[in-house]
Amino acid sequence: MITIAIDAMGGDHAPKPEVAGAILAARQFGHTILLVGDQDVIAQEMKHHPGADKLPIEVVHASEHITMHDDVKALRSKRDSSMHVCARLVANGKADGFLSAGNTGACMAIAKTVLGKVPGVDRPALSGVFPTREGTPVVVLDVGANVDCDPQMLAQFGLMGEIYSRLVLKTSNPRVGLLSIGEEEHKGNNLTHDTTPLLKQLPINFIGNVEGRDLFSGKADVIVADGFVGNVALKVSEGLVELIGATLRTSLRANLFRKLGYLLSKGAFTEFRKSVDYSEYGGAPLLGVRGACIICHGRSNANAIKNAVRVAAEFASSNLNQRIEQELRIAAKV
Amino acid sequence: MITIAIDAMGGDHAPKPEVAGAILAARQFGHTILLVGDQDVIAQEMKHHPGADKLPIEVVHASEHITMHDDVKALRSKRDSSMHVCARLVANGKADGFLSAGNTGACMAIAKTVLGKVPGVDRPALSGVFPTREGTPVVVLDVGANVDCDPQMLAQFGLMGEIYSRLVLKTSNPRVGLLSIGEEEHKGNNLTHDTTPLLKQLPINFIGNVEGRDLFSGKADVIVADGFVGNVALKVSEGLVELIGATLRTSLRANLFRKLGYLLSKGAFTEFRKSVDYSEYGGAPLLGVRGACIICHGRSNANAIKNAVRVAAEFASSNLNQRIEQELRIAAKV
Numbered sequence: 007m008i009t010i011a012i013d014a015m016g017g018d019h020a021p022k023p024e025v026a027g028a029i030l031a032a033r034q035f036g037h038t039i040l041l042v043g044d045q046d047v048i049a050q051e052m053k054h055h056p057g058a059d060k061l062p063i064e065v066v067h068a069s070e071h072i073t074m075h076d077d078v079k080a081l082r083s084k085r086d087s088s089m090h091v092c093a094r095l096v097a098n099g100k101a102d103g104f105l106s107a108g109n110t111g112a113c114m115a116i117a118k119t120v121l122g123k124v125p126g127v128d129r130p131a132l133s134g135v136f137p138t139r140e141g142t143p144v145v146v147l148d149v150g151a152n153v154d155c156d157p158q159m160l161a162q163f164g165l166m167g168e169i170y171s172r173l174v175l176k177t178s179n180p181r182v183g184l185l186s187i188g189e190e191e192h193k194g195n196n197l198t199h200d201t202t203p204l205l206k207q208l209p210i211n212f213i214g215n216v217e218g219r220d221l222f223s224g225k226a227d228v229i230v231a232d233g234f235v236g237n238v239a240l241k242v243s244e245g246l247v248e249l250i251g252a253t254l255r256t257s258l259r260a261n262l263f264r265k266l267g268y269l270l271s272k273g274a275f276t277e278f279r280k281s282v283d284y285s286e287y288g289g290a291p292l293l294g295v296r297g298a299c300i301i302c303h304g305r306s307n308a309n310a311i312k313n314a315v316r317v318a319a320e321f322a323s324s325n326l327n328q329r330i331e332q333e334l335r336i337a338a339k340v
Numbered sequence: 341m342i343t344i345a346i347d348a349m350g351g352d353h354a355p356k357p358e359v360a361g362a363i364l365a366a367r368q369f370g371h372t373i374l375l376v377g378d379q380d381v382i383a384q385e386m387k388h389h390p391g392a393d394k395l396p397i398e399v400v401h402a403s404e405h406i407t408m409h410d411d412v413k414a415l416r417s418k419r420d421s422s423m424h425v426c427a428r429l430v431a432n433g434k435a436d437g438f439l440s441a442g443n444t445g446a447c448m449a450i451a452k453t454v455l456g457k458v459p460g461v462d463r464p465a466l467s468g469v470f471p472t473r474e475g476t477p478v479v480v481l482d483v484g485a486n487v488d489c490d491p492q493m494l495a496q497f498g499l500m501g502e503i504y505s506r507l508v509l510k511t512s513n514p515r516v517g518l519l520s521i522g523e524e525e526h527k528g529n530n531l532t533h534d535t536t537p538l539l540k541q542l543p544i545n546f547i548g549n550v551e552g553r554d555l556f557s558g559k560a561d562v563i564v565a566d567g568f569v570g571n572v573a574l575k576v577s578e579g580l581v582e583l584i585g586a587t588l589r590t591s592l593r594a595n596l597f598r599k600l601g602y603l604l605s606k607g608a609f610t611e612f613r614k615s616v617d618y619s620e621y622g623g624a625p626l627l628g629v630r631g632a633c634i635i636c637h638g639r640s641n642a643n644a645i646k647n648a649v650r651v652a653a654e655f656a657s658s659n660l661n662q663r664i665e666q667e668l669r670i671a672a673k674v
Contacts, residue, residue: 054549139583150521153529187484187571195487195568217608219574222583231572234529237521242576249473249556250584258605267605271598273591 011101012311013070014043015088016108020302024107025051027311032061034312035072037319040101042066043088051264066091072112074304081112089113093120096297102292102322103298105289107306114151114301119296124327126334127156130294131163132233132301133170134240135287140224145171146185147230149290150237157197160184160230161204165337166293166330167228168210174291174317175227175322183216185224185319194296197232205230208337267302288313291321294330298322341372342653346645348377349422350442351404352638357513358441359385359566366395368646371653374435376400376463377422400425406446415446423447427454430631436656437632439623439648441640448485448626448635455631460663460668463489464628465497466567467504468574469621474558479505480519482567483624489566491531492517495538499671500627500664501562502544506626507658508651509561509638517560517666519569525549531566536588543669596651622647625655628664632656 012028014021018339021043028039041048045067052058068088072081084090092104093116106113110132118130133147145167152159164182171180184201186194190200191214198215205212216226221239231239258268288310289302298321300314346362348355348597355377362373375382379401386392386399404421406415418424426438440447444466452464467481479501486493496515505514518535520528525536525548532549539546550560565573592602622644623636632655634648639648 128364130413137583153521172453185572187487187568187575217579218572218577219579219582221576222579235569235572238519238552238565239572239576241521242555242573243552243580245551245553245556246577248553249471250581252473257607260607264605264607266605267601270601271592271605272601273594273598315514 009038009040009101010315010318010322010324011040011042011066011092011095011104012315013088013092013104013108014041014048015068016106016113017302017306018107020107021048021051023306023308023311025055026308027306027315028063029055029058030308030312031059031315032063034280035316035319036062037315038062038064039315040064040066040095042068042092042095044068066095072109074109076109076112078111078115081115089116090120093117093299096299097121103300103318105300105302105311105318107302107304107311109203110150110301113299117292117295117297117299121295121299123295124294124331126331126338127166127294128162129159131166132293133167133291133293134236135175136221136243137287138222138224142177142224142227143175143287144221144224144226145175145228146221146236146239147228147293148233148236149240150233151292152233152273153293154234155197155232157200157204160197160201160232161208162294162334164205164210164212164228164230165208165333167230169326169329169333170291170293171227173326173329174320177227179211181213181225182210182228182230183213183220185218185231185239186215187217187230189215189217189240201230209333215226238317288317291317296327343372343435344649344652344656345372345374345376345400345426345429345438346649347422347426347438347440347442348375348382348420349402350440350447351376351636351640352441354384354441355382357640357642357645359389360642361640361649363389363392363396364642364646365649366397369650369653370396371649372396373397373649374398374429376402376425376429377405378402379446400429406443408443410443410446412445412449415449423450424454427451427631427633430464430633431455437593437634437652439634439636439645439652440598441636441638441645444484447633451626451629451633453630455629455633458628458630458668459665460672461500461628461664462496463493464626465500467501467625468570468628469509469620469624470555470577472556472558475511476511476558476561477509477621478558478561478563480563480565480570480573481510481627482565483569484567485626486567488568489531489616491538493533494531494535494566496562496628496668498539498544498546498562498564499542500668501564503660503663503667504625504627505561507660507663508654511561513545514561515547515559516562516564517547518542519563519565519573520549520551522551523549535564543667545564622649622651625651630661632660
């Protein structure tokens with residue numbers, strides 16, 4: 007029986023999508039959900055969902071919550087925030103994992119402080135999961151937890167990403183690429199040049215440099231990058247999907263023929279939206295902390311929260327962290 | 341009267357799109373075009389375009405050409421390559437600018453060697469021009485000419501990009517942003533933290549940090565980045581446009597209703613493709629060399645070549661380089 011804690015106060019539209027997502031997840035997966043936050047606010051929201059009281063959902067009260075404007079220093083004065091309580095539930099074994107759609111920087115800091123790092127990990131990495139043309143997902147890490155990385159950190163990201171892809175996404179023999187500006191080994195910057203020999207030494211299927219377009223090509227199952235570069239790549243993708251959506255919407259409404267055409271081909275757009283919709287992929291795992299922590303987009307809808315519960319449960323039941331610890335220990339000896 | 345030299349041997353499908361693009365440009369803009377490359381090959385291709393002999397197009401013979409596999413060292417043994425001849429035509433005043441869809445690294449190296457740098461410029465920068473949601477173009481530099489940039493280089497990119505946006509793209513008071521991982525000044529890496537004070541000192545409209553999504557949001561007219569990051573951003577965009585195109589094509593052919601719907605709304609897709617089609621924007625100017633040099637995508641079609649001729653002509657007739665020299669001299673004194 008798996009128990010997942012949800013920070014009900016985190017997202018841009020909290021607690022609406024968090025509560026609705028918890029209900030979807032409890033119904034679909036049967037996991038126990040702990041909804042963490044202001045108990046009155048959550049109870050009020052639950053009233054909109056008749057029958058939800060029969061599901062395995064419990065409310066855990068937290069008297070405070072972190073806002074998008076709180077900086078990392080402010081966290082110390084909010085030790086009873088919903089994020090802190092979520093992380094403590096995992097640390098105390100009362101939950102197997104937690105997720106939050108709140109302030110990403112705060113959530114990473116709290117997860118690192120409350121849960122601690124997996125032995126051997128220098129820096130936990132935020133790992134984006136993207137759809138590819140081949141229909142297989144690609145794990146990109148780091149997407150924003152660490153900037154100015156050194157080669158050792160990138161090598162660890164490669165190892166952690168490989169294990170995640172193998173154990174959680176069930177990829178057999180994941181291909182690990184290093185994000186650079188050309189396929190040839192000499193094309194890159196100082197960081198990629200110094201990281202390549204370290205990745206070659208690891209017991210992983212390292213395929214060398216990959217390029218920006220390979221985030222979607224399906225050429226690699228894991229892509230390693232400095233968090234600055236990975237974050238830019240992630241946000242470029244989001245921005246372009248928004249641009250394309252807006253452009254198509256306007257164009258398809260321009261006249262009656264197009265409107266009719268749109269109605270007939272609507273299913274194609276639903277499929278399209280689903281294929282580029284990150285909410286289907288259920289948030290970004292923070293790899294390297296002692297516990298399953300999934301960080302969701304602030305604009306997550308109920309579907310995104312539901313899928314993040316699925317990912318958190320898969321993460322928690324995978325022995326991922328034991329494996330990371332083990333393989334880092336072996337790699338350190340080489 | 342403006343004269344533009346085109347490397348007819350460069351692109352993936354050379355000389356077909358180069359010759360067709362030259363003809364379109366000569367017809368539409370009335371500029372004189374020098375088609376540079378193997379004269380027999382070009383003459384053969386010209387035969388497919390009856391009436392082209394009446395246009396202001398001249399063939400300039402070059403006995404060699406650079407391939408995609410030539411590295412920068414190999415360039416020295418190919419001094420009569422079509423790229424070299426193009427650059428010399430500009431250096432000798434016989435052309436006002438040149439463009440190539442060939443090996444990007446080789447073209448940048450040849451432009452720097454043959455044309456030399458604008459006085460005061462440390463490193464010429466390759467400048468991508470992207471469409472935005474607002475309908476205004478954004479200049480992103482550097483997109484791959486320089487990696488491991490220092491803050492001074494980035495500040496120069498900001499100044500050069502601002503002048504390009506103002507003089508060539510006719511933006512009034514261009515907003516210059518620094519590509520980072522959050523809007524707040526403290527969000528970034530060592531390079532952005534050290535670059536911010538330098539950009540603040542320049543006589544430009546510096547708006548602070550922008551994020552990956554702002555490549556398309558229209559929030560900035562100029563976006564400054566290290567060439568590694570800029571190149572990844574560019575290629576992420578290209579990869580995503582390919583993914584989305586492929587996904588929609590498959591979905592829209594899945595059944596008869598969708599096919600019919602697609603036919604009715606086809607105009608919307610043509611508009612959409614045009615809005616994300618980089619060929620409409622005519623290649624990437626290499627800013628900071630003494631002459632107008634436009635580097636086109638290897639897969640450029642005739643339309644992309646035609647638009648690159650337009651951009652090269654606008655660049656050449658804009659006094660851009662004199663202005664860059666002047667403003668760098670003033671900035672150096674501050």
